[in-house]
Structure formats: C-alpha cells, structure tokens
Amino acid sequence: MTSKGPIWCLGAMSGTSLDGVDAAVILTDGHDVLDFGRSDYRAYDDDERRAIRVALGQAHGPVFEHAAEIVETAHAELLSGFPEAELVGFHGQTTLHNPENALTAQAGNGALLAEVLDRPVVWDFRSTDVEMGGQGAPLAPFYHFALARKLKSDAPIAFVNIGGVANLTWIDPSKQSPDLDGACLAFDTGPGNALIDDLVFARTGERFDENGTLARSGTTDTDLLQKLFSENRYFSKIPPKSLDRDAFSDWAAAIAEKSLEDAAATLTAGTVRAITDGLDHCPKPPERLLVTGGGRKNPTLMAMLQDAVSLPVDTVEEVGFDGDMLEAQAFAYLAVRVLRGLPTSAPGTTGVAAPVGGGRVSRPGDLAKSQS
Secondary structure (H helix, E strand, C coil), rough: CCCCCCCEEEEEECCCCCCCHHHHHHEEECCEEEEEEEEEEEECHHHHHHHHCCCCCCCCCCCHHHHHHHHHHHHHHHCCCCCCCCEEEEEEEEEEEEEECCCEEEECCHHHHHHHHCEEEEEEHHHHHCHHHHHHHCCHHHHHCCCHHHCCCCCCCCEEEECCCEEEEEECCCCCCCCCCCCEEEEEEEECCHHHHHHHHHHHHCCCCCHHHHHHCCCCCCCHHHHHHHCCCHCCCCCCCCCCCCCHHHHHHHHCCCHHHHHHHHHHHHHHHHHHHHHHCCCCCCEEEEEEHHHHHHHHHHHHHHHHHHCCCEEHHHHCCCCCCCCHHHHHHHHHHHHHEEEEEEEECCCCCCCCCCEEEECCCHHHHHHH
C-alpha cells in the first residue's frame, strides 16, 4: 500500500436493521472514489438475528460476547471471498449508542478478523469521536461528500439513508474537503425502518412490510403523530445529533391498539415526517434528495416522501450508485482515510469539537502480540 496512491479496500457493514452483512470493494485514495469493485451479502439466520437482538443495549458480558462471535463468524465467512482487497474496513454490529453518556459499542473484534483474513483491518470507527465529545454518528457523510463530488454537482444535494434509523447528509460540493466549515451537515432524523420492521415481525413473523403493502392499505393517525413528535425533545434539538436503534420504543406502545395496516401507515408517515422536518435544519434547500438504505425499496414510503417535499426524490441507483452497498463502501472509504491519518468526522457531521480521525488499525500478528 503506497502512502498516497489508490487502494482496493473492502468495507463491511451490519446495520441497525439486523438483516445481515453487506460487503463491497472500492478503489480510493481516501479523497476521491476512483472505481467500484465487487460486492456481496451474507444474511443472518433467525437464530443469529435473535441472539444479536438480545444483545442490544449491552456493551459487555456473556450475551454481548455471544453476539460478537456471531458477528465475527459471519464477517469472516463473507469477507474471505474478496482476496483482491488490500485493506478491510470493519464496522461491527452496534449494540449500544448513547453519546450523551460517552457510550458506543460495536460487537466484533477487528484484530481477530485481521488474523483470519491475513490483512490489515480498520475498525472501532466511533469511539474516538465519542470520547472527543462528538455523537459518533453518522459516519457515512464523508463518503457521501466524495460521491457528491463524483457527480460533479454544482448545487447542494442531500443523501437520505433510511435504514433502521434514518439519517440525512446535506452537502455543499463546491467545498474541497468534507471536514471544512460548511461542507457537510449530517444527523439522524428519527426512526427509519426499525419500528416498522419490529411491528410487522411481532404481528406476522415477517421481517418487513414488503413493498409497503400494509402501510398503503392503512390510514395514518395524524393526531397521534403530532402528539408523538411534540412529546419527543429529539426533534427540536439542533444537529448534529444521533440516535440509538431503540430510541423510539415508546412509539410501539402508542400504536399497539391499532390495526396492523393503520399502525404501519402511521409509523411510515412518522419516518417521512422526521426526514422532512430534518430538511428545515439544512443551511439552504438541497437541489435533490438521493435516497439509500432499505427504505428506498418501500414504494409507499418513497411516495409519501415525494408528496411531502417540493424537490426531486430519487434513489441513488438513478445516479449510478448501489444503495444496497453504499454504507459498506463508506467504511471502505473511511478505512483508507484512517490508514492515512485523515479526518473521518467533523463538527458538521457528528458535533465533535474539531475534525478527528477515528478508528484503529489491526494487522496480522497484532492479536498474538497483545496476548503475549
């Protein structure tokens, strides 16, 4: 790996939806995205998903360690199929995220993966930012900035990632670097798919509202949504700000007596409202919204979002990107930045006091040295 030249780096992401592991290779020098390589996916089975779900809210102990073993095994199985990658960016599985108390935990040991894969692994991306007073999330915005520059856009644009939690990145592509003042503003807007997925799983055993069919068949309770939004102080907080997957668990109780269809419609409308309210925080209106994450595959949610805003709403595929793998690619990009001592977050993306480079690099042999 040269000090400044491009690297084929493999990134992996296991997100808040708890569906599985995405892996994708990109060619980058840590500044520009030069090419896209192969990608693949490894789903968690039902038992694995249940074990990880039980570990949510924990940062240590037997349940957490069991989840970590599952995460490590799944990643090792998937990532070993990418021999072309010189470097690996490993996010792990977030089980706890409470930046107000300087806490964030991701299950999975990158040093162990470095041994298994026989390649350097960059991991533990969030801890340094949280220790420095930042939110530790979201971390994809610097990659979003690189993609916006790749599009050669002149006007501000916004990426909206609708995963378990939804987040928004506003970008001014006229800036030369993502850590400069005014280049990026990023924050979690509110619930994404997690509440909808949990509702559907609890009542039907299915993993999600396929094609938004349930929400499309239901009626949104706008009065209840108004009450839920007014009672939650998160929505009035000035960004940057971030959320834990279960930050809106009280919403589940609020829709418990509703029919499945009405509950799905209300939660889907809540996701959309949180995004549109979030746009009010942008320094100036973006030219368009580019949507990534699993939520972009829900036509009911996408239609609600387009109806709620007066600007184009497109999936990232419409500009040539892969929305299934964008977050995995982001951690490949960040891994190269960590390796080269470049910032991975900034005041505008996580609220950290100054641009900071998170992450640690583990190389084959490091684990044995640490245990000797």
